[in-house]
Amino acid sequence: MGFSRRFIGLFVSWVLYHAAARDLFGRLEADAVPVFLAYPALLETHRLMLSRGDAARARGRILTLKERAPVHYPGAADGEAALSSLKRFESQRISLTDATLAAMAVRLGLQVVTFDRQHSGLMGSEVYG
Numbered sequence: 364m365g366f367s368r369r370f371i372g373l374f375v376s377w378v379l380y381h382a383a384a385r386d387l388f389g390r391l392e393a394d395a396v397p398v399f400l401a402y403p404a405l406l407e408t409h410r411l412m413l414s415r416g417d418a419a420r421a422r423g424r425i426l427t428l429k430e431r432a433p434v435h436y437p438g439a440a441d442g443e444a445a446l447s448s449l450k451r452f453e454s455q456r457i458s459l460t461d462a463t464l465a466a467m468a469v470r471l472g473l474q475v476v477t478f479d480r481q482h483s484g485l486m487g488s489e490v491y492g
Contacts, residue, residue: 387476388476391476391491398431398432398476399432399433399434399435399471399473400428400429400432400433400434400435401434401435401437401463401464401467401468402434402435402436402437403437403460403463403464403467404460404464405425405428405429405434406460407460408424408425408428409421409422409424409425412424412425435467435471437463437466437467438470440466440470441463441466441467441470442463442466444462444466444469444470445459445462445463445465445466446459446462448462448465448466448486449462452485452486455485457485457486461477461486462486464488465486465487465488466486468488468489469486469487469488473488474488474489474490474491475488475489475490475491476490476491477490
């Protein structure tokens with residue numbers, strides 16, 4: 364399956380807080396790689412930020428992310444594929460969010476940016492870098 368390195372799907376969630384993630388996003392920016400955000404990642408990022416700080420900061424971060432990159436929304440088929448992945452890989456600790464993101468990446472032909480390379484690849488999505 365051929366993937367274009369120009370298109371990247373993101374597993375954003377908690378990785379925004381780590382130096383390795385900042386380095387990776389810096390490389391994406393330096394290489395002028397177009398980035399697309401997946402709506403489930405925005406949901407998880409917002410939830411995490413709310414649990415660690417105030418609502419205004421969480422809201423501001425999400426709105427900033429949405430302004431910087433186009434957002435892709437999951438469809439019903441993505442949800443069904445994600446549930447199928449959870450059943451197929453029941454021995455793995457895969458979240459429904461990550462399974463949905465992998466399904467979206469496969470459907471859209473996008474690579475993903477993630478530090479969970481094993482699970483993403485297991486579910487059929489190609490990992491950037």
